[in-house]
Amino acid sequence: MPVSAEGSALRALRVLEAVGAAGGPHRLGRIAQETGVTKPSTHRILHGLVAAGYAATDGDGTYGLGPRAFALSALFASGQHGEPVLRRLRDETGQPVHVALRSGNQAIYVQKLDTDRPYRMASRVGGQIPLHCTAIGKAILAHLDPAQRRALLAETGLPAPTARTHTDLAALEAELRKVRALGYAVDDEENEETVRCIGAPLLNGAGTPVGGVSVSTLTFAVPAGELLAHVPHLLGAARLLARATPRA
Incomplete structure (x- = not known):
């Protein structure tokens, strides 16, 4: 008997709930067992959830929540926690701020607060x-x-959007060791010309980086030293935001 649209939606929600259950990421077999959905159907649902950004996988057979699921939770939490932190960070720095969550081999912006300056980030x-x-x-x-x-x-390789992008793996690894020690990273026109940013990780309860928060500037408007002076504000915001970061 064909499954109704309502039944299909409920099965997808059950699968999504199982994906986000504590102790994740979870394997397909466990998700199917917890939901009572057959493995072929679970696999098909998971494929759709990953494609839509509600689930994520590293290709190792396990699944966790994706950036759109985190974004939905952020919508509910923003009035109580996330958005006030971001507003304060924007107001302290006078610059646009972003939150992005990791999704496989990239990250996806889930929050952005702009300023009243005449220029806008793309x-x-x-x-x-x-x-x-x-x-x-x-x-x-x-x-x-x-x-x-x-x-x-x-x-992924090291494609170069600009002439300042690291294309040497050893040099990038050396920089990443410094980033881990300092607690923040700098993008000095490496992804977009005339754009300089500082960013800090959002670490979940297991110490895994699930995303990050950043402050962005235009190089012709804000000197590098002025941006780096805001590192303490950035790190403080990252600590507060990480408290509400899901473990999955």
Whole structure:
């Protein structure tokens, strides 16, 4: 008997709930067992959830929540926690701020607060960013397990959006060691010309980097030293935001 649209939606919600259950990421077999959905149907649902950004997988057969699921939770929590922190960071720095969450080999912006300055950043919520040449991305990479980071970078390579992008793996690894020690990363026109950013990781309860927060400037408007003076504000905001970061 064909499954109704309502039944299909409920099955997808059950699968999504199982994906986000404590102790994740979870394997397909366990998700199917917990939901009572057959493995073929679970696999099909998971494929759709990953494609839509509600689930994420590293290709190792396990699944966790994706950036759109985190974004939905952020919508509910923003009035109580996330958005006030971001507003304060924007007001302290006078610059646009972003939150992005990791999704596989990239990150996706889930929050952006702009300023009343006459210029606007081209970034947008839902926009995808590379990890090797952005402040948030390098903050994430620096806190990944080294073997996982090497595998990720081997898959993505080091494409160069600008002339300032690191294209040498050894040089990037050296920078990432400094990023981990300092707690923040700098994107000095490595992803977009005339754009300089500082970014800090969002670490979940297991110490895994699930995303990051950043402050962005235009190089012709804000000197590098002025931006770096805001590092304490950035790190303080990252600590507060990380308290509400899901473990999955």
